[in-house]
Amino acid sequence: MAIDATTLLNWPVPEIREVRTAKDTILYALSVGIGQDPMDTAALRFLDERQLIALPAMAVVLGYPGFWLGDPATGVDAVKLVHGEQGLTIHKPLPVTGEILGRTRVTGLVDRGPGKGALLYSERVVLDGATDEKLATLTSTTFMRGDGGFGGDTGPVKVAHPEPDAAPELSLDLATRPEQALIYRLNGDYNPLHMDPGLAARAGFERPILHGLCTFGVVCHALVLALCEGDPARFGEMDLRFSSPVYPGETIRTEIWHQDGGAAFRARVVERDKVVVSNGRFRFAG
Numbered sequence: 001m002a003i004d005a006t007t008l009l010n011w012p013v014p015e016i017r018e019v020r021t022a023k024d025t026i027l028y029a030l031s032v033g034i035g036q037d038p039m040d041t042a043a044l045r046f047l048d049e050r051q052l053i054a055l056p057a058m059a060v061v062l063g064y065p066g067f068w069l070g071d072p073a074t075g076v077d078a079v080k081l082v083h084g085e086q087g088l089t090i091h092k093p094l095p096v097t098g099e100i101l102g103r104t105r106v107t108g109l110v111d112r113g114p115g116k117g118a119l120l121y122s123e124r125v126v127l128d129g130a131t132d133e134k135l136a137t138l139t140s141t142t143f144m145r146g147d148g149g150f151g152g153d154t155g156p157v158k159v160a161h162p163e164p165d166a167a168p169e170l171s172l173d174l175a176t177r178p179e180q181a182l183i184y185r186l187n188g189d190y191n192p193l194h195m196d197p198g199l200a201a202r203a204g205f206e207r208p209i210l211h212g213l214c215t216f217g218v219v220c221h222a223l224v225l226a227l228c229e230g231d232p233a234r235f236g237e238m239d240l241r242f243s244s245p246v247y248p249g250e251t252i253r254t255e256i257w258h259q260d261g262g263a264a265f266r267a268r269v270v271e272r273d274k275v276v277v278s279n280g281r282f283r284f285a286g
Contacts, residue, residue, distance in 0.1 A: 003075040004075060008075070013105060013122075016101070016104075017102075018099070019098070020062070020096075028055065028061060031214065032057065033221070054093070057213075077147055083140070083242055088138055098129065099128070101128070102124055103125045105123055111148060111152035111153060115149070118152070161280065163279060173254075175252075176210060184214040193205075206247075208247075209245035210250075219267050241279040244276045245276065255267065256282075262283035263282045266280055
């Protein structure tokens with residue numbers, strides 16, 4: 001059955017209000033691989049409750065409304081969904097404790113035609129629950145592989161940030177843990193694809209894959225280290241396209257080109273020399 005564009009564009013994604021603790025902030029840092037070197041004192045800023053700061057990418061788990069596209073009433077073929085792109089803009093440093101409010105809405109729907117799928121664009125605004133101050137804005141593109149041909153608009157389509165032709169000017173390798181997907185799911189994404197070998201095999205993977213947003217967090221950490229001298233306050237925004245999944249335990253190499261006001265970047269897994277993130281765009285705060 002074809003999806004109904006009006007229904008999706010006006011879908012009442014639930015508003016989420018939650019209270020975050022220092023333990024939640026520390027869990028997020030651990031879940032994206034921070035803290036593997038016990039002698040890395042700089043990493044303790046993301047792990048020690050006495051001096052705690054938040055990695056900017058933690059915004060992706062704040063005010064998360066859950067897998068609402070899995071509701072059969074949306075008409076979406078949920079089995080064939082792929083997370084295609086993710087963007088993040090930080091408006092002010094994320095608090096490590098306190099009340100958070102998340103408001104999510106569908107911002108666009110593109111019909112690529114019968115057998116070619118559809119694109120769903122969404123936005124989540126993360127606010128301070130006590131003051132209503134805007135903390136972060138998240139944008140996402142979901143590729144709905146089984147839902148093309150519903151007779152909807154064929155554009156506009158988001159234009160990806162171009163990658164330079166030259167060799168990267170800077171790179172940074174960060175390892176993931178073999179059990180990292182099992183830790184990351186505790187942030188609220190319990191999709192069994194990331195822990196069940198049988199389900200992963202049926203989906204075409206040799207073993208469970210890392211959450212795309214976990215990869216996002218690892219790359220964000222690399223950008224903070226390589227471009228912001230480890231200071232999240234210098235981080236402004238990042239946007240990327242997911243090209244291929246990462247297997248837990250692999251090493252993610254973030255490759256960077258300096259540009260005015262920020263950088264272009266991509267990421268690959270070292271062990272398979274496979275690009276997993278492409279068309280990355282980073283901007284400094286201010």
